[in-house]
Amino acid sequence: MNPDSFDTAVLVGRFQPFHKGHLALLLHALASAPQVVVVLGSACQARTPRNPWTWQERAAMVEAAVTPEQAARIRFLPVRDWYDEARWAQAVRQGVAQLLPQGAGRVALVGHLKDDSSAYLRGFEGWTLLDAQRAGDIDGAALRDLLLGHGPAAAQQSLQALSASVPAGVLAILRAWCEGPFLAELAREWSALRANREAWAGSPYPVVFVTVDAVVTCAGRVLLIRRGQPPGVGLYAVPGGFIEQRETAWQSALRELREETRLDLSEDQARACLRGSAVFDHPDRSQRGRTITHAFHFELALDQPPAVQADEDAQSAAWVPISEVAALEDRFHDDHFHMLDRFLGLLGQPSAGK
Numbered sequence: 001m002n003p004d005s006f007d008t009a010v011l012v013g014r015f016q017p018f019h020k021g022h023l024a025l026l027l028h029a030l031a032s033a034p035q036v037v038v039v040l041g042s043a044c045q046a047r048t049p050r051n052p053w054t055w056q057e058r059a060a061m062v063e064a065a066v067t068p069e070q071a072a073r074i075r076f077l078p079v080r081d082w083y084d085e086a087r088w089a090q091a092v093r094q095g096v097a098q099l100l101p102q103g104a105g106r107v108a109l110v111g112h113l114k115d116d117s118s119a120y121l122r123g124f125e126g127w128t129l130l131d132a133q134r135a136g137d138i139d140g141a142a143l144r145d146l147l148l149g150h151g152p153a154a155a156q157q158s159l160q161a162l163s164a165s166v167p168a169g170v171l172a173i174l175r176a177w178c179e180g181p182f183l184a185e186l187a188r189e190w191s192a193l194r195a196n197r198e199a200w201a202g203s204p205y206p207v208v209f210v211t212v213d214a215v216v217t218c219a220g221r222v223l224l225i226r227r228g229q230p231p232g233v234g235l236y237a238v239p240g241g242f243i244e245q246r247e248t249a250w251q252s253a254l255r256e257l258r259e260e261t262r263l264d265l266s267e268d269q270a271r272a273c274l275r276g277s278a279v280f281d282h283p284d285r286s287q288r289g290r291t292i293t294h295a296f297h298f299e300l301a302l303d304q305p306p307a308v309q310a311d312e313d314a315q316s317a318a319w320v321p322i323s324e325v326a327a328l329e330d331r332f333h334d335d336h337f338h339m340l341d342r343f344l345g346l347l348g349q350p351s352a353g354k
Contacts, residue, residue, distance in 0.1 A: 007105025009033035010096060010127065012120070014041040014140070016051060017174060018061035019166045021138040026062065026074075028132045029110040036074050037096055037104075038062055043078030044329045044337075046235050047182060049148055049190040050287055054330075057177070064169025075099050083282040083335055089123045138165045149194070151187035152178070185233075192230035193287055209286070211293040212253040213240030213336070215343050216263065218300035221319035222340065223308060225260055228315040231287045232333035238340070239263075239317070240293065249294035261308040261317040265298065273298045278342055285335040297343040322346075 009029035015022055029036045043055040053061075055078040063071045077095045082088040096104055107127040111118060112134045121129055143162060150158045155178040163171055177183070200207045215238050216223040224236050241256040243249060250270075258264045265273075274296060281292045300306070305319040320328075326346050329337045341347050 005106075006033040006108040006128070007035070007103075008096070008100065009036045009108045009110050009130075010039060010092075011036060011110045012039040012041065012092070014051070015058045015061065016042070016053060016140050017143060017166060018058060018065060018170050019138045019140060019143060021134060021136055023065050023167055024136075025110055025112065025132050026066065028130065029108070030066075030070055030073060032108045032110065032130060034073060035100070037099060038074055038076050039092055039095070040076060040078045042081050044080040046232070046330055046332060047186065048231065048287055049144060049186055049193060052144060052148070052182065052186055053177070057173070061170045061173055064173055065167035080329070081284075081335070081338075083280070083285055083338055085120060085123060089120065093124070136165075145190070147174070147178075148183070148187050148190035152184050155183065189230050189233070196288055207289060209288060209291040210243045210249075211240055211291055212243055212249050212256060213238045213280075213293050213295040213339060214253045214257040215295060215297045215340060216257065216300065217297070217322065217344070218302055218305040218319065220322055221305050222322050222325060222344065223261060223263065223305070224318060224320050225310060225314040226316045227313070227333055228310075229313040234315065235333040236320075236328060236331055237333040237336045238295070239314075240295075243294075250296070253294070253296045259312045260310070260314045262311055263306060263308050270298060273300055275299045276343060278339075280335060280339060280342075282335065287334060293339075295339055295343075 009032045011025055011029045013022055026036070026038070038059070040055040040058050042051050045051040047054070059076045062074065062076070066074070077092070077099055079088070079091055079095060082091060096107075108130050109121060109124050109127045110130045110132055111121045113121060113131050114134060143165060146161055147158045159171060159175055159178065162174065166174070223239065225239055227233055227235050227237050239257045239260040240253070241260070243252040247255065254265055254270055276297045278295055279292065280295060283290060285291060308317045308319070310317040322344055325340060325344075337346075
């Protein structure tokens with residue numbers, strides 16, 4: 001294709017990790033336009049088995065996979081997960097416009113329509129979709145499973161097995177990463193998630209979990225726990241957990257709040273300070289799998305937040321100034337930061353991310 005056919009090519013992906021299938025799409029983008037914007041998804045997520053590498057580490061993988069001349073034509077746009085396709089697409093468009101103040105011109109969106117997970121490619125009116133053929137049968141999830149499933153003890157064997165699927169420059173980055181502190185932590189998280197999946201493997205129907213969460217604010221602060229059990233050990237979250245058989249969502253939320261923080265709201269108190277509720281049901285919101293949560297926002301009308309104490313499976317419980325929460329975005333479990341954004345308006349209008 002004539003490189004002058006388009007002014008800008010956009011390639012969207014999570015690239016966890018960047019593999020040879022991604023490289024084929026990137027080379028297609030580079031052949032389609034003089035400048036390429038690589039959109040790095042899940043840019044503000046905490047490190048987890050699904051997102052082991054930061055957007056900066058993934059940008060380094062991309063640059064390591066191409067020549068210096070090609071790298072000079074690439075711009076990176078980190079974009080957070082909005083769990084809302086329209087809001088996410090708006091953030092991508094705004095990010096591209098901000099990244100290229102001189103104008104993007106004619107834009108080609110390069111991708112591969114493989115299944116429902118790539119339906120977002122049809123959501124950019126005015127951009128021309130270049131549906132590139134998939135190069136090989138490489139799956140990022142399988143590569144992560146290979147590396148995390150064997151852990152530090154077998155890191156060298158895992159890297160050897162990965163070598164056929166990732167560019168040489170990426171392999172070098174992964175080798176250095178395996179020598180750091182993150183592989184062991186994520187391998188433990190991966191094992192816990194695998195055990196959970198295996199426990200439900202015999203279900204005759206696809207498993208859907210139902211949970212509850214309590215967003216509690218008081219005097220400019222919000223009540224947060226740090227998780228003590230996988231998945232998400234050490235990450236911030238709002239108090240919550242699984243609904244029980246003979247409970248309503250309302251009853252479960254109050255029980256979980258009491259069990260995890262020892263904040264015991266009576267029925268009358270809870271009704272009086274209820275400010276809103278919402279269902280969070282994005283298919284990818286939880287590492288456990290399909291999980292639908294019912295969240296309730298309580299605003300305590302007190303001059304000072306009441307005493308709390310971590311209990312059950314929480315490492316800690318504390319009242320955190322709401323003004324400080326936005327800076328903690330990449331330290332939250334699953335979509336709990338976005339849960340807070342829904343009730344507290346932390347982010348305002350969509351923006352690309354970090």
